[in-house]
Amino acid sequence: MRTTATIVGLAIACLGISTVAPIYYLYLANMLLIYAVLALGVDVLMGLSGQFAFSHMAFFGIGCYATALLNLDLGIPFLLALPIAVVMTAVVGVLVGFAAIRLNTIYLALATFAFAEGMRWIFNDWTSLTGGANGLRILPMFAFGIEITSDRQAFPLTLAFAVVVLLATLMLHGSRFGRELVAVRESEHVSMASGINVRRTKISAFVVSAVYAGLAGGLYTLNHSFVSPPEFGFNGAVLILTMIVVGGMGTVPGVLLGVLIFGLLPTILQSTLRSVLIWQEFIYGAILTASVLLMPRGIWGAFKSLRGFRLHAGSRLGQGMRP
Amino acid sequence: MSAFIIYQSVASGIATGSIYALLAISLVIIYKSTEVVNFAGGDVLMVGAYLGMLSLVYFGLPYIATFGFAALGVFVIAGGFEFFVLRSIGRRQRHGHAQVVSLVVATIGLAFMMRGVVRLFNYTEQPRRLAPLFRGPPVHFGSVILQRQDVAIIVISVLLMAVIFTFFRYTLAGKALQAASQNPSAARLIGIPVRNMRTLVWGGACAISALSGVLIGGKFLMTPDFGGDVVLLAFAAAIIGGFRSLPGAVLGGILLGVVQNFVGFYISSSAISVAPFLVIMIVLLVRPQGMLGGASILRKV
Numbered sequence: 351m352r353t354t355a356t357i358v359g360l361a362i363a364c365l366g367i368s369t370v371a372p373i374y375y376l377y378l379a380n381m382l383l384i385y386a387v388l389a390l391g392v393d394v395l396m397g398l399s400g401q402f403a404f405s406h407m408a409f410f411g412i413g414c415y416a417t418a419l420l421n422l423d424l425g426i427p428f429l430l431a432l433p434i435a436v437v438m439t440a441v442v443g444v445l446v447g448f449a450a451i452r453l454n455t456i457y458l459a460l461a462t463f464a465f466a467e468g469m470r471w472i473f474n475d476w477t478s479l480t481g482g483a484n485g486l487r488i489l490p491m492f493a494f495g496i497e498i499t500s501d502r503q504a505f506p507l508t509l510a511f512a513v514v515v516l517l518a519t520l521m522l523h524g525s526r527f528g529r530e531l532v533a534v535r536e537s538e539h540v541s542m543a544s545g546i547n548v549r550r551t552k553i554s555a556f557v558v559s560a561v562y563a564g565l566a567g568g569l570y571t572l573n574h575s576f577v578s579p580p581e582f583g584f585n586g587a588v589l590i591l592t593m594i595v596v597g598g599m600g601t602v603p604g605v606l607l608g609v610l611i612f613g614l615l616p617t618i619l620q621s622t623l624r625s626v627l628i629w630q631e632f633i634y635g636a637i638l639t640a641s642v643l644l645m646p647r648g649i650w651g652a653f654k655s656l657r658g659f660r661l662h663a664g665s666r667l668g669q670g671m672r673p
Numbered sequence: 674m675s676a677f678i679i680y681q682s683v684a685s686g687i688a689t690g691s692i693y694a695l696l697a698i699s700l701v702i703i704y705k706s707t708e709v710v711n712f713a714g715g716d717v718l719m720v721g722a723y724l725g726m727l728s729l730v731y732f733g734l735p736y737i738a739t740f741g742f743a744a745l746g747v748f749v750i751a752g753g754f755e756f757f758v759l760r761s762i763g764r765r766q767r768h769g770h771a772q773v774v775s776l777v778v779a780t781i782g783l784a785f786m787m788r789g790v791v792r793l794f795n796y797t798e799q800p801r802r803l804a805p806l807f808r809g810p811p812v813h814f815g816s817v818i819l820q821r822q823d824v825a826i827i828v829i830s831v832l833l834m835a836v837i838f839t840f841f842r843y844t845l846a847g848k849a850l851q852a853a854s855q856n857p858s859a860a861r862l863i864g865i866p867v868r869n870m871r872t873l874v875w876g877g878a879c880a881i882s883a884l885s886g887v888l889i890g891g892k893f894l895m896t897p898d899f900g901g902d903v904v905l906l907a908f909a910a911a912i913i914g915g916f917r918s919l920p921g922a923v924l925g926g927i928l929l930g931v932v933q934n935f936v937g938f939y940i941s942s943s944a945i946s947v948a949p950f951l952v953i954m955i956v957l958l959v960r961p962q963g964m965l966g967g968a969s970i971l972r973k974v
Contacts, residue, residue: 402774449958455773456710460912461957464950467905471947584901588781595778599771628793635785642775642782643758646766 354517361513368505376501380573382613383512384566389593389605390519391562396591397600398528399555400535402455404587405446405462408469409560411582413439413567415473415480418488418577428491428498432568436561443560447553466587473579485578488571504573511569515562519602522558531555532600592634596641598648607649680817682934688823689892690930691830695885696907697914697922698837702878705917706854707871709759709776713784714882715904719897720787721747721883722890726803736806740887747883752876754783759875760868784900791897803890826888833884834923841919850874902946906933909949913956 368376392406416435420426426434446465453461473480480486490499498504522528530551533541538548570577593612598604615637619630645652696718703711711717724743728734734742758779766772791797807821841847852860853870861867886900893899910929914921929949937945 396774402777453957456704456916457912457957459710459777460908460953464909464953464957467950468947468954471950475943591778591781595774599774629789631792632786632789635782635787635789637782638785639758639779639782642778643761643765646762646771646775 353520357513357516361509364509365506368502368509373501376505377573378614378617380501380504380508380569382609383508384569385590385593385613386606386609387512387515387569388563388566389590389609390515390602391559391566392590393594393600393602393605394519394522394531394562395555395559397594397605398523398535399531399552401450401552401555402459403450403462403556403559404459404584405450405465405556406559406563406590407582407584407587408466409439409443409563410567410570410586411469411473411579412442413564414570414577414582415486415567416564417568418486418571419479421491421571422486422489428493428572432565435568436564439560439564439567440557443557443564444553446560447556450556451549451552463584463587466582467584470579470582473582480579483579485576488575488577490575491572498572501573508569508572511565515565516602516606523602527551527554592638594648596638596645596648598650601648601650604648604650611649677816678938680815682938683931684814684817684819685823686931686934687927688819688826688930689933690910690927691827691923692885692889692892692926693903693906693910693929694923694926695830695833695888696882696903697910697926698834698919699878699882699885700904700907700911701914701916701919701922702837702874702881704911706850706874707755707759708773709780711780711879712777712904713780713787714879714907715900715902716784716787717747717751717879717900718882718886718889718903719895719900720750720791721886722803722895722899723791723797724883725887725890726801726895729804740884743883743887744880748876748880750787751879752872755872755875758783760871788897788900797895797897800894800896802892802894803887805891806888822891826892829888830885833881837881838919906949909953912953 364379368379371379388406388410395401395403395406413435416438417428417431420431420434421428446462450458450462474483476482490497492498493507496503498507530541530546533544533546534548534551541551542548589612593608594605595608596611597606597608615634616630619633641648647655696714699717700711700714703709703714721743724746725739728739728742729736732742759776762775762779763772766775805820805822806825809821811818811820812824839847841851849860849865850870850873852863853865853867854874857867860870889903893903906929907926910925911922913925913928914923929952932952933945933948936948
């Protein structure tokens with residue numbers, strides 16, 4: 351209850367600041383919020399339920415193109431197009447989930463990766479619908495009678511959705527479903543023996559993750575006037591994975607920390623250290639490698655063990671269950 | 674007419690396919706012996722190709738020495754990465770999902786570091802190609818026409834594969850490597866240095882992909898990003914073969930090279946890029962353990 355109040359209070363404070371903050375900061379804030387929604391969804395699938403899947407950029411793309419096209423071609427207003435797009439993404443998520451429950455580890459990673467690349471090919475080659483490689487121009491969306499033309503106007507709506515997603519994720523982590531996901535991650539056999547429907551749990555994880563990614567994709571259309579297929583490629587998938595792993599997999603604060611660090615890293619490198627810009631890719635790789643080497647549980651995990659806390663509920667359960 | 678086109682597509686498909694097969698072999702060897710999927714495989718190949726260029730253009734070495742130079746350079750990089758990074762990760766984390774994720778993420782980190790370093794050299798800004806292995810008019814085999822270079826690629830790949838198979842089947846070191854991957858604790862008991870074997874496997878397998886990088890550098894245009902595209906095909910090839918079988922990887926690679934040629938000829942050139950993903954998805958959905966994967970192995974809890 352106190353966490354909820356803190357989050358809502360912080361959000362209202364941000365809303366206040368947003369009326370006077372420079373527009374570039376609002377662009378960054380919108381981007382971080384969208385990344386946060388996407389990363390929290392991927393964490394439900396990867397961090398909590400342990401399914402090593404690369405399908406999220408495809409779901410993100412479906413949400414984005416669906417929202418934009420429903421609005422452009424059928425004239426459906428944003429606040430209706432977004433839920434429709436999310437439902438469409440969820441349906442695809444169910445299909446992918448059904449296919450994915452037969453696979454695990456590397457086979458799952460490669461099959462979902464192939465699915466994501468196939469979707470990108472559709473975005474790229476179904477030219478009559480998506481505009482193909484030239485991209486799709488998005489018209490400004492209308493919400494509550496206001497035409498959203500700037501990042502400042504997009505911010506309140508993006509923030510509201512992100513806060514709802516954050517609160518929902520916190521609830522999910524503490525719920526029976528959340529514990530079932532962790533149990534499936536730690537041992538499918540033990541979960542099955544304890545009466546958990548492993549198949550249903552895994553498919554649900556895919557659907558939840560798809561819903562988050564679809565929502566993030568829909569929000570993306572608010573503050574972008576243009577989308578093109580490369581935005582939904584493998585680099586994006588790796589970026590989200592990096593955020594989760596470096597921040598702290600399976601923990602909400604860790605994921606948010608990761609989003610903050612890697613969302614801002616390119617901007618920080620560009621503004622402060624122009625001379626090292628050429629090293630950007632190397633620095634990125636070095637941070638990635640060093641963090642899994644030195645902080646296996648991510649920054650949040652390292653912070654918590656420094657403070658002498660027990661680690662998150664997931665690993666406690668895991669240690670108890672390992673033979 | 675159409676029979677000629679089929680023969681021709683198959684022949685040139687085998688040339689590119691055997692390069693994919695070499696990279697797929699490298700991925701499979703690493704996966705089988707360390708359970709790590711090497712997401713840096715494509716970038717290792719890219720570094721190998723650029724080391725080849727360094728040796729050919731800057732040092733002016735002949736091709737024979739170039740193969741040795743690229744393989745040795747990549748052996749040191751990849752072996753060092755295993756020794757300093759992967760080994761410590763394995764020591765710090767208990768076995769399981771978290772460890773696999775960490776190891777895979779570390780290989781992605783390696784990929785980015787290598788790409789970043791290659792990009793530091795201005796020379797790599799333009800797409801370039803290595804000098805062909807052999808110059809001269811194309812060779813005729815009956816009605817099929819092949820570039821001399823393609824013939825050389827096929828011959829060299831087959832030789833390399835023969836060396837790899839002989840190594841694993843008949844030499845003591847090869848058998849020790851297999852033992853170390855099949856049952857690490859028993860292998861340690863009979864005196865096989867399992868940890869050092871892993872370093873050796875990483876270095877050796879990546880050296881194979883460096884060789885395929887030098888081979889491919891004469892056919893494809895090289896950029897610091899081109900490894901990513903090639904490795905997808907190698908992943909697809911390895912998946913077709915079940916990801917645990919070396920002959921399967923070879924078969925998968927050659928199959929993929931030929932299928933690509935047919936798709937490019939009969940459907941469209943833009944469909945070439947999506948063909949490997951369709952292959953991956955179909956194979957995994959129909960037979961989750963791959964075509965030559967045998968019965969699926971239940972992991973010990």
